[in-house]
Amino acid sequence: MDPAADGVRLQKVLANAGVASRRVSEQLIVDGRVRVNGKVVTELGNRIHPETDLVDVDGQAVQLDATKRYVLLNKPTGVVSSMKDDRGRRDLTEFTRDWPERLYNVGRLDADTSGLLVLTNDGEMANVLAHPRYGVTKVYIAKVEGTVTPQTIGLLTKGFDLEDGPIRADKARLLDSSRGSSLVELTLHSGRNRIVRRMMAEVGHPVVELVRRQFGPLHLGTLPAGRTRELDKVERGALLTLARQTTQESPVSGGETSDGEETG
Secondary structure (H helix, E strand, O other), X not given: OOOOOOOEEHHHHHHHOOXXXXXXXXXXXXXOOEEEOOEEOOOOOOEEOOOOOOEEEOOEEXXXXXXXXXXXXXXXXXXXXXXXXXXXXXXXXXXXXXXXXXXXXXXXXXXXXXXXXXXXXXXXXHHHHHOOOOOOOEEEEEEEEOOOOHHHHHHXXXXXXXXXXXXXXXXXXXEEEEOOEEEEEEEEOOOOOOHHHHHHHHOOOXXXXXXXXXXXXXXXXXXXXXXXXXXXXXXXXHHHHHHHHHHHXXXXXXXXXXXXXXOO
C-alpha cells in the first residue's frame, strides 16, 4: 500500500482505537502484524481512511468507528425481540432507552427463551451475523422433560428429519439428569425458527426452559438476567472479525432474508 496524500497515519489510528500507544503501534507495523484491507503494511508513513479502510492486528479486526456501539443483553423470558410489539408485550426498548444511540437486536430469541442477545447500531454487521446463510454458532442450555439417554444425545448429533428438512446438532452433551428432567447443552449453527424446541420435542424431551449462553465468540458469563453491558475491546474485535470472515467466505446474495433467524 502506497502512502496516501490524505488520510490519517496508521499508527495514530491504532493508538486512537486503543490498540496500543503510538510507539508500540509503530512496532506492530514494523513487525508485520498489521494489515489494511487484507494486505500487510510495514511502512510507518502509510495513511489510511478510518471511515472506509479495514484494519486488523494479528488477524483480529480493529474497531475504527467510535460511533458504533455493541451491547450484550441477558434477555429475560417474557420479553419479545422487537423494538415495538403491536400486542403490548415487553420489548427491548426497556433495555436500550439508557443508551444515546438507537440500538437494534442482532437476530431474535423467543419470548420464552432467555439469554445472550446482541444490541448494536451497526446495521451492516447485524445483518451479516443474523443472516441464516452464515450460520453463526450458538450454544444453548435446555432444561427438558424426562431422562435423556446417551442414545438420545447420539441421535441429536447424528441428525433426523423435521417437517422442514433434516437437522442435527453440531455438538450435544448431557449436563445433568434428576427428578424427571435433564439439562442438555446444544451447539447449533442452524438458522431455523424455534429449532431447539422442535428438535428436543422430536426426540421425546419437550423443552421446559431454554437459555442461549453463547453467540459466535461471545459468552453470556455471569451477566444477570435483564442486565446489559458493553462489549470490551477483545469481544468487539472478535465479533467484527467474525463478520468480516463470513462476508469474505460467503457474500450475501438475493433470495434469502434473515426473517427466519432461529429463535431457540
